[in-house]
Amino acid sequence: MSKHVAAKRHTPRSLAALETPVVALTAYTTPMAKLLDPHCDLLLVGDSLGMVVYGMDSTLGVSTDMMIAHGQAVVRGSQQACVAIDLPFGTYQQSPQQAFQTSAGIMARTGAGCVKLEGGVEMAETIHFLTQRGIPVIGHIGLKPQAVHTHGGFRTVGRGDEAEQIMQDAQAVAEAGAFAIVIESTMEPVARAISEAVPVLTIGIGASPACGGQVLVGEDMLGLFSDFTPRFVKRFGNLGAEVDKAAAAYAKAVRSREFPGPEQCVGMPKG
Numbered sequence: 001m002s003k004h005v006a007a008k009r010h011t012p013r014s015l016a017a018l019e020t021p022v023v024a025l026t027a028y029t030t031p032m033a034k035l036l037d038p039h040c041d042l043l044l045v046g047d048s049l050g051m052v053v054y055g056m057d058s059t060l061g062v063s064t065d066m067m068i069a070h071g072q073a074v075v076r077g078s079q080q081a082c083v084a085i086d087l088p089f090g091t092y093q094q095s096p097q098q099a100f101q102t103s104a105g106i107m108a109r110t111g112a113g114c115v116k117l118e119g120g121v122e123m124a125e126t127i128h129f130l131t132q133r134g135i136p137v138i139g140h141i142g143l144k145p146q147a148v149h150t151h152g153g154f155r156t157v158g159r160g161d162e163a164e165q166i167m168q169d170a171q172a173v174a175e176a177g178a179f180a181i182v183i184e185s186t187m188e189p190v191a192r193a194i195s196e197a198v199p200v201l202t203i204g205i206g207a208s209p210a211c212g213g214q215v216l217v218g219e220d221m222l223g224l225f226s227d228f229t230p231r232f233v234k235r236f237g238n239l240g241a242e243v244d245k246a247a248a249a250y251a252k253a254v255r256s257r258e259f260p261g262p263e264q265c266v267g268m269p270k271g
Ligand SMILES: Nc1nc(=O)c2c([nH]1)NC[C@@H]1CN(c3ccc(C(=O)N[C@@H](CCC(=O)O)C(=O)O)cc3)CN21
Pocket: 047, 048, 051, 052, 059, 145, 154, 155, 156, 157, 185, 217, 219, 220, 225, 228, 229, 230, 231, 232
C-alpha cells in the first residue's frame, strides 16, 4: 500500500488504547480543524463555542443546530482525529430518550465519532441508554459549565465534601459505559484519585497531569481569546497579537493606497 494513504481516523476504541497521553483541543471551524488535526488525537466541538465564537456569557444558549453546523465543519476539516461533539444544554437532561434523539441526529448529520455530555450520577442511566444503542459517550464531571448557575460561577470544585461526590460521579459515569471522562476545574488530588481508581480514560482541563489526556479550548491555547483566562490555560502561542499586527498593516496600506498594488490588479496600465 502507498505510504501516502491517509492515516485511519481515531475511534473511541483506539483512543482508549493509546500508550501516550491523549492530546485533545476544541475546534469549531474547518480551517482551524485542518491546522490542529495533524497534532491531535481528539478534536472536541465544544459548546464553549457559544462563548468563544458567538460572544455569549455562558454556554446555555447554544443550540443543536449550532453544534451540527460546527460539527460538520470540523469533520470536513479533519482526517485523523476522533471528533466529539458536546450535547447542548436542555437537549439531553430530560430523559434517556431525549438524549438519544439529540445524539443520533448529531451523529447522523455530522459523522462525528462520539458525543460528550455533562453530568455524573444523575446522568448514568442516560449514558447507559446511549452506549447500549451505538453511541459512544464521553462524560464530563467536576466543573460543569452548563450548571454555572447552580455552581454559582465558573469556579474550581472538589474541596471537602465535594471530592467524594465527584469520585462517585466518575465511578457512575464509567460503570454506565462512557469510554472517557473529561474532568474540569477540580482540585488536583481529586482528578488524580479518579484517574487512578476508574478504569476509563480521563481527560483533564484544570484537573491533573495524572489524567490520561489533556484538553484545552483551541483559542485559549493559541492566545486568540482573552475575555477571560482560567488559571488552567497555558498560551502556547500569541496569535491575537499577530492578528492585531496584520490588521493594522492592512489598514495602513489601504489608507495610504499602497494596497492593492499592481500585483493585485488585473489589466492595470503600468505607471
Ligand atoms: N475560552 C473558554 N475556555 C474555557 O476553558 C471554557 C470556556 N471558554 N467556556 C466554557 C467553559 C467555562 N470555563 C471556565 C471559565 C472561567 C473560569 C475561571 O475564570 N476560573 C477562575 C476562577 C477559579 C475559582 O474561583 O475557583 C480561575 O482563576 O481559574 C474557569 C473555567 C471553562 N470553559
